[in-house]
Amino acid sequence: MHDQTLLRPCWYVALPAGQLKAGAMKPLTILGEQILFGRDRAGKVFALKDFCPHRGMPLRYGTFDGCEVECCYHGWRFNTQGACTSIPSLVEEKTDIARIKTGTYPCAEADGLVWVFMASSQQPQPTLPPPAMPAPIPGGFTHIDSVLFPCHIDHAVIGLMDPSHGPFVHQSWWWRTKRSMHVKEKQFAPHGLGFRMVSHKPSSNSRAYRILGGSGERRTEIAFQLPGLRTEHITIGTKQVVLLTALTPIDEQRTMLHQFMHTDIGFVNAIRPLLTPFGKAFIRQDLTVVKRQQEGLIPGHPPLMLLGDADAQALWYYRLKKEFLAAEEDGRAFENPLKERTLRWRS
Numbered sequence: 370m371h372d373q374t375l376l377r378p379c380w381y382v383a384l385p386a387g388q389l390k391a392g393a394m395k396p397l398t399i400l401g402e403q404i405l406f407g408r409d410r411a412g413k414v415f416a417l418k419d420f421c422p423h424r425g426m427p428l429r430y431g432t433f434d435g436c437e438v439e440c441c442y443h444g445w446r447f448n449t450q451g452a453c454t455s456i457p458s459l460v461e462e463k464t465d466i467a468r469i470k471t472g473t474y475p476c477a478e479a480d481g482l483v484w485v486f487m488a489s490s491q492q493p494q495p496t497l498p499p500p501a502m503p504a505p506i507p508g509g510f511t512h513i514d515s516v517l518f519p520c521h522i523d524h525a526v527i528g529l530m531d532p533s534h535g536p537f538v539h540q541s542w543w544w545r546t547k548r549s550m551h552v553k554e555k556q557f558a559p560h561g562l563g564f565r566m567v568s569h570k571p572s573s574n575s576r577a578y579r580i581l582g583g584s585g586e587r588r589t590e591i592a593f594q595l596p597g598l599r600t601e602h603i604t605i606g607t608k609q610v611v612l613l614t615a616l617t618p619i620d621e622q623r624t625m626l627h628q629f630m631h632t633d634i635g636f637v638n639a640i641r642p643l644l645t646p647f648g649k650a651f652i653r654q655d656l657t658v659v660k661r662q663q664e665g666l667i668p669g670h671p672p673l674m675l676l677g678d679a680d681a682q683a684l685w686y687y688r689l690k691k692e693f694l695a696a697e698e699d700g701r702a703f704e705n706p707l708k709e710r711t712l713r714w715r716s
């Protein structure tokens with residue numbers, strides 16, 4: 370049985386930045402913790418523990434004036450650093466109310482994403498900014514979709530990186546069919562908190578790539594990093610497309626999948642509204658299998674198998690996770706346990 374611990378300390382994608390307007394709040398559960406995200410009048414994002422220290426009322430039921438959050442129960446007010454600024458019932462202010470606080474989470478906005486840092490007891494504050502993308506994302510990512518996967522993040526990651534379900538789950542006229550299966554050979558190398566598939570020409574049986582058209586050499590580099598970030602960087606001559614899939618655990622049984630895209634290819638941007646349904650349909654095919662799989666993942670069933678090169682990335686994920694947890698436990702730096710390797714599978 371693999372360790373099902375949800376990883377900390379880590380930056381997680383909380384939500385697309387565009388979904389948080391100035392003066393708005395948005396409550397989310399991440400790693401089992403209730404967090405209230407907001408954006409103040411000046412445009413800065415923040416994240417508070419969604420809990421009023423007075424009598425435990427979730428602050429999400431209160432109001433936000435773009436500067437302070439007011440609890441719905443007795444009207445205590447909190448600034449975006451979590452400090453209490455007003456207690457309406459107090460006649461004489463003998464208490465130093467600024468010492469009353471609700472918790473805060475390190476929160477950052479980058480590339481059109483709102484990130485939250487989920488601390489560990491060893492590391493309450495981040496030492497690094499949120500992970501960098503494979504290329505600059507001017508203007509930020511476009512949000513394609515967010516889908517709730519009713520499974521542990523481990524199954525979501527493995528499903529995401531699994532190369533052999535494609536011809537069975539993603540069969541469609543516009544993508545590929547079982548008949549187009551052939552042997553693939555790909556180079557992999559360790560990369561940050563994960564691994565990358567060394568830059569290659571996209572598979573010739575993917576019609577979606579042809580839609581991109583354009584001239585010039587086409588290369589694709591796919592990378593995975595803990596805790597659940599997959600990036601795909603496609604370059605076509607001087608132009609590029611960057612796809613990001615970010616997995617964020619809600620708790621041990623539920624995971625949010627956020628899908629983003631960025632491109633400087635004008636014509637792709639122009640027809641993006643037409644392409645988005647394909648992206649959504651693709652993710653929903655994965656969602657359907659994950660839901661069905663859950664019916665088989667019940668206590669008493671035999672342990673699962675990871676077999677051959679097609680399942681090597683899943684094995685690597687577990688090895689990376691193990692090393693991450695060991696490094697955290699020992700208070701030392703993460704050492705990527707993977708080696709360069711060529712994998713061969715049929716898909």
Ligand code: FES
Nearest residue numbers: 421423424440443
């Ligand atoms: S519970 Fe929030 S003010 Fe009383």
Ligand SMILES: [Fe+2]
Nearest residue numbers: 528529538655
């Ligand atoms: Fe898939």
